[in-house]
Amino acid sequence: MDCFLIGKFSLDNGEKRKTQHSKGLELLYKGLREFYAEPEPEKFLIEKTETGKPFFSDKPEYNFNISHSGEHCAVMISDKICGADVEEIRDFPQRVLKRICTDEELEYLSSLPEEEQKAARWMLWTLKESYVKALGKGLSFGMKNISFEALPEITASIRKAEKSFYLKREDMKRIEHKLGDFYIFFDGDICVSFCLANFSMDC
Secondary structure (H helix, E strand, O other), X not given: OOXXXXXXXXXXXXXXXXXXXXXXXXXXXXXXXXXXXXXXXXXXXXXXXXXXXXXXXXXXXXXXXEEEEOOEEEEXXXXXXXXXXXXXXXXXXHHHHHHHOOHHHHHHHHHOOHHHHHHHHHHHHHHHHHHHHHHOOHHHOOHHHOOXXXXXXXXXXXXXXXXXXXXXXXXXXXXXXXXXXXEEEEOOOEEEEEEEEOOOOXX
16 A cells, blocks of 8 residues: 655744754654554664665565655555656746756657646656655756656646645546556645655665
């Protein structure tokens, strides 16, 4: 079973990173308690791979990934290698777009109506980032190494990100890709992508 979670919380501006980190862990433990019936997930041992990807050293049956953006957090838990990325929708820097997108993706973006382009840019970013995070390579892995020929219809979900809630597959749009299965949630304010990768990894 795969668990998809989104949370929204208030930030302490003086302790932004600390707050994001602690809220991410809270959401992770919530999923393990409620979705997988783990009574004390806080006792699981979290370590990191050489490239910095966190994992449970004493619970290898659970793979997880956590992402933050502003007041939002996304968590994915699975028995497969997984990645998650959440981004609050804002202007997307053009210089970054050219660095992460293939020529075909740039052509696809330019073909969209202008009102859809901002959301599409963040969809592409989160899709690529979710795979990179599943891979555990960080941004040193070139974003152009994974490409998407097209995106699902760009329509906002009627469901809005709340304090915390579980996503079902039917709440999201699925993309089948040779590198894995991807799921996108977009509500107009945030874009979240989850990746179930088609590879195994020894920590």
